[in-house]
Amino acid sequence: MALKLAVRTVNSSQSAYACFYFTPLFFQKYIPDPDTLKDCDAVKCKLNIKCVLPLFRCVAWRERSVDRCEITINIPDSRVIFQFHCRHGITKTHNLGYQESEALQAVFPAHLCPNVLKAQSKLLGDIVVHFPISQEEVTLSISSYKVALKTFYEEENGCINGMNTELMLHPDEFDYFQVGEDSAVTFCLKELRGLLSFAESYGLPISCQFGIAGQPVSFSVKDMTLEAHVVLSTLTDPNLESPSQPAHGDDCHVTIPKTSTVEVSTSEGPMEADVSIADEERVVSSQGSEVFNPALHMRKMIQLHAPGEILPRPTFVPESALTTPITPATFKIRSLLFGAMLSDGGDGNTADLPSLACGSDTEEDGGSEETQVATSANLKQRMHGRYCRM
Amino acid sequence: MPLSTQSQADIDQYILIASLDNARNLSNILKAISFKDHAIFNATQNGLKVTVEDSKCLQANAFIQADIFQEYTIKEDTVGFQVNLTVLLDCLTIFGASTTPGVCTALRMCYNGYGYPLTLFLEEGGVVTVCKINTQEPEEPIDFDFCSTNVTNKVILQSESLKEAFSELDMTSEVLQITMSPSHPYFRLSTFGNSGNAHYDYPKDSDMMELFQCTKLQTNRYKISLLKPSTKALALSCKVSVRTDSRGFLSLQYLVRNDDGQICFVEYYCCPDEEVGEE
Numbered sequence: 123m124a125l126k127l128a129v130r131t132v133n134s135s136q137s138a139y140a141c142f143y144f145t146p147l148f149f150q151k152y153i154p155d156p157d158t159l160k161d162c163d164a165v166k167c168k169l170n171i172k173c174v175l176p177l178f179r180c181v182a183w184r185e186r187s188v189d190r191c192e193i194t195i196n197i198p199d200s201r202v203i204f205q206f207h208c209r210h211g212i213t214k215t216h217n218l219g220y221q222e223s224e225a226l227q228a229v230f231p232a233h234l235c236p237n238v239l240k241a242q243s244k245l246l247g248d249i250v251v252h253f254p255i256s257q258e259e260v261t262l263s264i265s266s267y268k269v270a271l272k273t274f275y276e277e278e279n280g281c282i283n284g285m286n287t288e289l290m291l292h293p294d295e296f297d298y299f300q301v302g303e304d305s306a307v308t309f310c311l312k313e314l315r316g317l318l319s320f321a322e323s324y325g326l327p328i329s330c331q332f333g334i335a336g337q338p339v340s341f342s343v344k345d346m347t348l349e350a351h352v353v354l355s356t357l358t359d360p361n362l363e364s365p366s367q368p369a370h371g372d373d374c375h376v377t378i379p380k381t382s383t384v385e386v387s388t389s390e391g392p393m394e395a396d397v398s399i400a401d402e403e404r405v406v407s408s409q410g411s412e413v414f415n416p417a418l419h420m421r422k423m424i425q426l427h428a429p430g431e432i433l434p435r436p437t438f439v440p441e442s443a444l445t446t447p448i449t450p451a452t453f454k455i456r457s458l459l460f461g462a463m464l465s466d467g468g469d470g471n472t473a474d475l476p477s478l479a480c481g482s483d484t485e486e487d488g489g490s491e492e493t494q495v496a497t498s499a500n501l502k503q504r505m506h507g508r509y510c511r512m
Numbered sequence: 513m514p515l516s517t518q519s520q521a522d523i524d525q526y527i528l529i530a531s532l533d534n535a536r537n538l539s540n541i542l543k544a545i546s547f548k549d550h551a552i553f554n555a556t557q558n559g560l561k562v563t564v565e566d567s568k569c570l571q572a573n574a575f576i577q578a579d580i581f582q583e584y585t586i587k588e589d590t591v592g593f594q595v596n597l598t599v600l601l602d603c604l605t606i607f608g609a610s611t612t613p614g615v616c617t618a619l620r621m622c623y624n625g626y627g628y629p630l631t632l633f634l635e636e637g638g639v640v641t642v643c644k645i646n647t648q649e650p651e652e653p654i655d656f657d658f659c660s661t662n663v664t665n666k667v668i669l670q671s672e673s674l675k676e677a678f679s680e681l682d683m684t685s686e687v688l689q690i691t692m693s694p695s696h697p698y699f700r701l702s703t704f705g706n707s708g709n710a711h712y713d714y715p716k717d718s719d720m721m722e723l724f725q726c727t728k729l730q731t732n733r734y735k736i737s738l739l740k741p742s743t744k745a746l747a748l749s750c751k752v753s754v755r756t757d758s759r760g761f762l763s764l765q766y767l768v769r770n771d772d773g774q775i776c777f778v779e780y781y782c783c784p785d786e787e788v789g790e791e
Binding site for chain 2: 173176201210212216218219
């Protein structure tokens with residue numbers, strides 16, 4: 123198991139998941155504590171993201187004044203320590219309390235995605251710049267002769283009130299183009315912007331894997347020192363869904379997402395529910411279980427997975443669909459999860475941590491659907507899909 | 513210029529006349545202490561001292577020496593009054609916050625004495641405004657009894673280095689703790705907020721540290737809500753001196769250069785929040 127620092131976050135409705143893996147190469151020094159880690163595979167802790175972000179907020183200050191940033195996990199005191207060594211000998215130390223937690227991991231069968239696009243981040247950046255910042259959802263559609271991205275409005279008359287934008291791209295524009303199944307997936311663009319600007323600042327190409335509507339879409343970047351994934355749930359297509367009976371006699375509340383994004387509030391409350399870490403990357407075949415959606419669009423949730431658990435058969439029971447307890451909508455705090463895994467030693471080089479992609483929360487409660495999603499460490503290796511190109 | 517058309521009789525009755533070609537040289541420095549509505553003005557031969565206090569725990573003073581003014585006439589040893597500082601600042605900036613170079617508001621501030629309003633003549637671009645602000649009986653400013661002989665620890669820092677720290681202070685912390693010591697951590701600002709604590713350390717050999725005279729370890733806490741307004745003075749200043757005395761009282765002195773490069777001073781005095789104890 124490779125040494126790494128994993129930083130993960132999921133929004134409260136579990137419709138957006140992001141994770142960053144940093145190998146020791148990313149850092150100037152990466153020093154796991156063998157005493158601590160001999161008892162467990164990894165140090166796992168959970169911080170409130172609103173406490174961490176302000177430490178890195180001021181770009182000008184960071185670039186001008188900060189020479190070095192040290193991050194230490196102090197287990198006896200339950201503190202994560204961010205120490206900035208600045209010019210003129212000044213040191214800023216922030217001791218943030220953390221909660222222990224199991225790390226979460228989205229389970230997403232990237233290798234089973236029929237559609238794969240890979241493009242330079244600049245291309246994607248140039249595409250999304252045409253959509254207003256306030257634009258929540260967009261629909262990405264693919265066929266063998268084109269890829270299109272357009273604004274999506276839930277209401278019928280939404281397109282009258284707002285500005286509609288549609289961009290079409292020829293397959294040649296992409297570094298890699300594979301369409302296994304013509305489809306159109308609708309997801310929240312806002313939650314992707316963080317990764318896109320990160321990729322642009324690093325000059326990394328972005329991979330996008332997706333299937334049909336309702337299945338999650340995954341965006342990822344990777345280089346020698348880091349890997350980042352954002353997995354977003356997508357709206358199901360009401361035309362394709364067929365009604366089916368809920369099991370166990372529970373009534374299935376269809377939750378219609380009023381908005382697909384949420385402002386993060388500073389309300390106090392328990393952190394995100396515990397979720398589990400996968401000790402090794404686990405690839406699970408997608409069950410492909412589409413849960414009914416009687417009338418309206420609905421957003422499927424990302425399946426979060428605990429290691430050692432047998433993945434449950436799909437059920438139609440709301441809120442038991444996830445293997446992890448759902449955070450009620452009242453708890454809107456996003457949490458930032460750290461996990462460091464032990465293996466052999468390693469040294470690397472780095473500077474400050476880059477800004478992390480942040481998802482935004484949705485207001486909705488858990489829906490009555492489930493989606494199983496598996497993530498793999500190296501998506502590219504597992505892509506065996508058909509390659510189809512005009 | 514209209515201001516000079518006042519009759520000699522008018523001029524004779526004023527016990528204080530202070531004129532500035534650029535009113536910003538006064539308004540900027542007053543903004544640095546404008547955390548409360550009321551200010552106590554005390555004018556002497558040496559110049560103008562403006563005092564603002566909060567909860568009997570915090571006092572801020574702005575000093576504008578007589579030679580900053582283009583004209584400064586005082587007919588008594590000391591002239592004191594109290595005015596609404598917010599109103600005064602509104603009047604001083606009545607022509608708006610124009611930063612067009614070369615265009616500034618000229619000020620003539622006149623006071624007849626006890627019971628009379630403070631009269632401001634302001635002119636910009638040929639337009640004259642006359643403001644009369646009611647004055648009140650001046651309260652006696654608190655004497656913090658802070659004298660240099662009792663000073664235990666003193667540092668002088670370039671303001672640049674403290675500006676970031678003060679602007680990003682964790683306001684969920686109730687206190688700002690200041691530790692000064694002849695040994696590590698030398699000079700440390702600490703907050704204790706909801707998410708955890710933060711420490712800003714300035715070593716004694718930092719090139720931001722102009723003077724370091726600490727005789728013993730002292731740790732004192734001050735209400736952060738009281739000290740936060742001093743950020744304005746810090747933002748204006750180029751240097752700041754931080755001193756604590758044997759009781760743990762804090763004195764912050766800011767060296768401010770005005771638009772014309774002249775030097776003025778602002779100081780803050782603050783009582784400690786609780787006895788953390790000296791070691």
